[in-house]
Amino acid sequence: MRNTFHTQTLFELSQPGRRAAVLPSCDVPEAPLEKLLPTSSLADAPPPLPELAEGDVVRHFTNLSQLNMSVDTHFYPLGSCTMKYNPKRNERLASLPGIVDVHPLQPDHSVQGLLALLYDMQAMLAEIAGLPAVSLQPAAGAQGEMTALMVAAAYFRERGEQRTKVLAPDSAHGTNPASAAVAGFDAITVKSNADGFVDLDDLRAKLDGETAVFMITNPTTLGMFEPNIAQIAEMVHAAGALLYLDGANMNAILGITRPGDFGADMMHFNPHKTFSGPHGGGGPGAGPIAVTNKLGPYLPSPVVVKDADGKYRLDNDRPQSIGRVRSFFGQVGVLVRAYCYIRTYGPAGLRKVSEHAVLNANYLLSLLKDTFPVPQGDRCMHEFVASASKLKAERGISAMDIAKRLLDYGYHAPTVYFPLTVKEALMIEPTETESKETLDAFATVLKQIVAESAEQLHGAPHTTVMCRADEVQAARQPMLVAPQLTH
Numbered sequence: 001m002r003n004t005f006h007t008q009t010l011f012e013l014s015q016p017g018r019r020a021a022v023l024p025s026c027d028v029p030e031a032p033l034e035k036l037l038p039t040s041s042l043a044d045a046p047p048p049l050p051e052l053a054e055g056d057v058v059r060h061f062t063n064l065s066q067l068n069m070s071v072d073t074h075f076y077p078l079g080s081c082t083m084k085y086n087p088k089r090n091e092r093l094a095s096l097p098g099i100v101d102v103h104p105l106q107p108d109h110s111v112q113g114l115l116a117l118l119y120d121m122q123a124m125l126a127e128i129a130g131l132p133a134v135s136l137q138p139a140a141g142a143q144g145e146m147t148a149l150m151v152a153a154a155y156f157r158e159r160g161e162q163r164t165k166v167l168a169p170d171s172a173h174g175t176n177p178a179s180a181a182v183a184g185f186d187a188i189t190v191k192s193n194a195d196g197f198v199d200l201d202d203l204r205a206k207l208d209g210e211t212a213v214f215m216i217t218n219p220t221t222l223g224m225f226e227p228n229i230a231q232i233a234e235m236v237h238a239a240g241a242l243l244y245l246d247g248a249n250m251n252a253i254l255g256i257t258r259p260g261d262f263g264a265d266m267m268h269f270n271p272h273k274t275f276s277g278p279h280g281g282g283g284p285g286a287g288p289i290a291v292t293n294k295l296g297p298y299l300p301s302p303v304v305v306k307d308a309d310g311k312y313r314l315d316n317d318r319p320q321s322i323g324r325v326r327s328f329f330g331q332v333g334v335l336v337r338a339y340c341y342i343r344t345y346g347p348a349g350l351r352k353v354s355e356h357a358v359l360n361a362n363y364l365l366s367l368l369k370d371t372f373p374v375p376q377g378d379r380c381m382h383e384f385v386a387s388a389s390k391l392k393a394e395r396g397i398s399a400m401d402i403a404k405r406l407l408d409y410g411y412h413a414p415t416v417y418f419p420l421t422v423k424e425a426l427m428i429e430p431t432e433t434e435s436k437e438t439l440d441a442f443a444t445v446l447k448q449i450v451a452e453s454a455e456q457l458h459g460a461p462h463t464t465v466m467c468r469a470d471e472v473q474a475a476r477q478p479m480l481v482a483p484q485l486t487h
């Protein structure tokens, strides 16, 4: 049963004078605000906040939360974003008083336990990356990219080298060229070849003395391991440039290979993808970076260090550092969850995570490839990119139609239309924690959907509160006041 209550805003539900709590009458002398605060700090009128009873507020947010899909409620094969199971134990540990009640400005001697945890986290990420110097500070993968590029800029500046370009393949995530631009570089696109890998001739033509960094995602956004990675690293280094590894796809290679070993100078981790951090409406997040020793001095301050007497402290005395990229230490709560995940599995367990992620993806690929051709490869890493372009050509059914119809069947949609190099892309990532039954059921539903009529699919989803929205208009002119939603 659906009612419009769900869709009204708190402001529309507001009734003057309604309250969640009734305060006892004041038993100390009252003073007007003007006496307590400078008048320049006072608003002309109180803010028009909604007035509601507690039950109204709880129902409002609970109902809203149920309009969403989540990994706790549904299979969520969102390729490139890795919506993997978030162990509830990590949530419990991250909310222990010794972690949540710490004030970010507490003196180091009073938070030795937390500093020890963060110090170990730096060391574990260094080990997984094969890159010795780590900053836990960036607040997302994208900010990690930007931070690493600022580190690269500081490195070249100090060497007196004028390098203004950052290269990235056409299959790259949009954050790569965006980070390059924000860090002050010119973003240059390198072509992919027919197999979806870096076109080495195009890379060779674009690499020059002005190239600072080549950013590569490996495994690639097509879910394949770049076979020429060693040669690419050699070419980049021969040009005096640095190789950046976008670590969003570390799920496929944990404990199997390390970016530092295949030539990367810098990388970021996405703890919310690889180490089971919850994804939450864009934040709070973390995007630690790992770099080679020669780049270490430029990392943001502070880093956690351990002194000879065994005490931990935040080291701010780092003259070559690019400075802070985030307030206080970073997103410690997310880092604690990632720490728990890594410590729970240990080295052999992490390798198994990747092996199972790759096995699950290949199993699903095998079930689906006759329905949805996979242009690049019969085998994949932790995810694969199928294409609905044949369905589109023959029956007018798009990747979006399929994605939307999946919602009616109780599945979150896969990533669609990314990477841009595959037409009508459906990027599917099952993750290591899904069972064979879940994958079988998902494949069965996808085949069922393909058997439906194009008209049926164009209107999907049919059972959600909002049906097919005009995506461009929804993004540009979101309806913030609830209309009567009707089908």
Ligand SMILES: *Cc1c(COP(=O)(O)O)cnc(C)c1O
Pocket: 080, 081, 140, 141, 142, 143, 172, 173, 175, 176, 217, 221, 246, 248, 249, 270, 285, 287
């Ligand atoms: C998710 C992703 C990013 C950005 O990471 P955030 O943590 O979401 O900022 C960058 N590159 C690739 C390939 C990604 O999948």
